Amino acid sequence: MKVGIIGCGAIANIITTSIVPENNGIEIAYFFDKDIERAENLASFAGGVAALDFDEMVDNVDLVVECASPASVKHFAPKILKKGCDMIVMSIGAFMDIDFYHEIEKIAKDNNAKVHLPSGAIVGLDGIKAVAKFGLKEVNLVTRKSPKSLGKNIDEEEILFEGKASEAVKEFPLNINVAATISIACQRDIDVKIIVDPNVDRNVHEITARGDFGEFKTTTMNYPCAANPKTSMLAALSAIRLLKSFNETICVGM
Numbered sequence: 001m002k003v004g005i006i007g008c009g010a011i012a013n014i015i016t017t018s019i020v021p022e023n024n025g026i027e028i029a030y031f032f033d034k035d036i037e038r039a040e041n042l043a044s045f046a047g048g049v050a051a052l053d054f055d056e057m058v059d060n061v062d063l064v065v066e067c068a069s070p071a072s073v074k075h076f077a078p079k080i081l082k083k084g085c086d087m088i089v090m091s092i093g094a095f096m097d098i099d100f101y102h103e104i105e106k107i108a109k110d111n112n113a114k115v116h117l118p119s120g121a122i123v124g125l126d127g128i129k130a131v132a133k134f135g136l137k138e139v140n141l142v143t144r145k146s147p148k149s150l151g152k153n154i155d156e157e158e159i160l161f162e163g164k165a166s167e168a169v170k171e172f173p174l175n176i177n178v179a180a181t182i183s184i185a186c187q188r189d190i191d192v193k194i195i196v197d198p199n200v201d202r203n204v205h206e207i208t209a210r211g212d213f214g215e216f217k218t219t220t221m222n223y224p225c226a227a228n229p230k231t232s233m234l235a236a237l238s239a240i241r242l243l244k245s246f247n248e249t250i251c252v253g254m
């Protein structure tokens with residue numbers, strides 16, 4: 001499988017440095033970034049191409065991994081899918097725009113392409129998907145991050161946001177992927193609380209789901225990526241796992 005990457009930052013670095021040395025049938029062949037030096041660095045590590053021409057990249061790969069920004073999803077995803085190329089999208093907040101979500105769904109269907117949204121920085125998405133249509137009554141997410149992760153300069157715990165995921169995405173577009181992923185998985189606008197907490201050094205996500213099935217709570221306490229404290233290591237690891245699953249015969253826990 002030939003892969004191209006859009007956005008050569010923290011997540012792309014973890015994916016590339018993990019996948020390339022394993023030499024397991026996944027060839028990361030093209031790297032695209034608005035900062036060409038970043039693309040060149042990863043291309044040189046992987047023995048791939050730093051793409052200057054976006055179309056050339058898409059014409060020569062089976063799948064594009066987006067790890068750039070919600071704006072890049074809006075700009076590039078329609079072009080990629082129209083060429084019948086599959087995608088993994090990390091900037092899942094882009095899909096909180098419902099019109100865009102449906103537009104992408106239609107383009108992908110019409111062109112026999114697939115859009116994969118990894119579970120990212122949380123555990124528990126398997127359970128939420130399983131119960132989504134079976135009496136799920138309540139889902140909420142509490143996200144707690146350090147001031148550094150949220151780009152704040154404060155020394156006391158503070159609730160930055162309390163409300164629906166669709167509103168949170170407008171205020172925290174780069175920190176809302178987890179809320180967006182859960183909302184899409186259960187097809188409802190979930191309740192979200194975002195807390196900035198000077199006493200934590202992890203990106204913590206607590207999910208509570210209740211319904212006819214019973215109840216579950218998950219807590220994920222992620223170490224932030226050194227290269228980008230907004231991003232959790234687990235987000236990159238979930239994309240790596242998803243990429244590898246395409247070559248597997250028996251898939252567990254999907």
Ligand SMILES: NC(=O)c1ccc[n+]([C@@H]2O[C@H](COP(=O)([O-])OP(=O)(O)OC[C@H]3O[C@@H](n4cnc5c(N)ncnc54)[C@H](O)[C@@H]3O)[C@@H](O)[C@H]2O)c1
Pocket residue numbers: 006007008009010011012032033034035038066067068069070071072089090091092118119120121122173174175177178181227228230231232235
């Ligand atoms: N799904 C999840 O759980 C999850 C978790 C963490 C981060 N993310 C998202 O993944 C994305 C990447 O995260 P990261 O930590 O690697 O970010 P990063 O800032 O470290 O890297 C992003 C890279 O993309 C490039 N870029 C941005 N916009 C671009 C564009 N329009 N065209 C080409 N290149 C572009 C930047 O130059 C940069 O090199 C972000 O949108 C982030 O919000 C998702």
